[in-house]
Amino acid sequence: MRGNPPRVRIPPSPDFSDKLKLSKMFVRILLTILLLFLTNRSFAEPKICFNESLLVYNNCILIPNFGQPPHTKERAKAAGYILYYKNNKLQEYIPPDGNLEYPTAMAVHRKNLFICNRNNLLIYDITNLKKQPQKITFRNNNALNDLAISDGNLYITSTDKNRIYKINLNSKNFTPQKWIDIPSPNGIIFHKNTAYIASIPADYKNVKEENVVYIIKDKNNPKAEKFNSTPGLYDGLAISKDGKTLYVSDWKTSSIKAIDTSTKKEKTVYFEKNLSPADIALEKKQLLIPDMMKHRIIIFDLTNLNTKLITN
Numbered sequence: 001m002r003g004n005p006p007r008v009r010i011p012p013s014p015d016f017s018d019k020l021k022l023s024k025m026f027v028r029i030l031l032t033i034l035l036l037f038l039t040n041r042s043f044a045e046p047k048i049c050f051n052e053s054l055l056v057y058n059n060c061i062l063i064p065n066f067g068q069p070p071h072t073k074e075r076a077k078a079a080g081y082i083l084y085y086k087n088n089k090l091q092e093y094i095p096p097d098g099n100l101e102y103p104t105a106m107a108v109h110r111k112n113l114f115i116c117n118r119n120n121l122l123i124y125d126i127t128n129l130k131k132q133p134q135k136i137t138f139r140n141n142n143a144l145n146d147l148a149i150s151d152g153n154l155y156i157t158s159t160d161k162n163r164i165y166k167i168n169l170n171s172k173n174f175t176p177q178k179w180i181d182i183p184s185p186n187g188i189i190f191h192k193n194t195a196y197i198a199s200i201p202a203d204y205k206n207v208k209e210e211n212v213v214y215i216i217k218d219k220n221n222p223k224a225e226k227f228n229s230t231p232g233l234y235d236g237l238a239i240s241k242d243g244k245t246l247y248v249s250d251w252k253t254s255s256i257k258a259i260d261t262s263t264k265k266e267k268t269v270y271f272e273k274n275l276s277p278a279d280i281a282l283e284k285k286q287l288l289i290p291d292m293m294k295h296r297i298i299i300f301d302l303t304n305l306n307t308k309l310i311t312n
Helices: 016-040
Strands: 055-057 060-065 081-086 089-094 103-109 112-117 120-125 134-137 144-150 153-158 163-168 177-181 185-191 194-199 213-216 224-226 234-239 245-250 255-260 266-271 281-283 286-291 296-301 307-311
Touching: 055 103, 055 281, 060 103, 081 103, 103 144, 112 144, 144 185, 153 185, 163 185, 185 245, 194 234, 194 245, 234 281, 266 286, 266 296
Parallel strands: 185 234
Antiparallel strands: 055 060, 060 081, 081 089, 103 112, 112 120, 120 134, 144 153, 153 163, 163 177, 185 194, 194 213, 213 224, 234 245, 245 255, 255 266, 281 286, 286 296, 296 307
């Protein structure tokens, strides 16, 4: 007589709530991996992408990038990063770390790297860039634009606020104070005790009579006067070591102008159709021009008129 067949135990299937828990756990793991990738990734091929300015530092060129088109609804927040260019090679300096949204001007003082970033000023420890940066938020400001250091003070232009702020870099707390109000200030540069400020329309389109270059003859007693009379879409400024020539980038004319600081006579030293000349710099008789919308930097030699491109 045959015995009864052995019973096979079938484990109970997980109910819907168990499946949901597993799915949520899986999604959390994927999101964690993705976040780690985005905040710590390195570039296989570093690329310039909407570069608004540059900074010559430590025998290289630091290049801030928005990473995506500015001022669009599709833009993801904090997609910015910093590259550096040395020995004819682009390399990563600060990766997309979740802090940089609209990185524009930069300045270095001691171990601090200051970066304008829309409505806040980020301060990175240049000896440890992976360290979370200090953040100074400027309330009711949305367009911190340029930086300049003079005699231990940091000056910050706020285009939409019509204001220039000042921070004492020798103080314990970096507290911004109002320095002066100027219509839509953009680029700023000092030569000794004198400051020059470029004005650009707040909407970056409709030029008004007030959108000229201003001069402040005594930074300790700031009073702004119009330096030139031709309105424009003025952005960046650079000045010769002797203070005799001021260079101004102008989106309206797609050019870089040179202005004699004594006679105020101006001439165009560089022109290119559809040039988007942002925050320029001058280094050893060479103009460094961020061509923002074309994702490149133009190096123009003022002596031999040769041009070199830093591009992707």
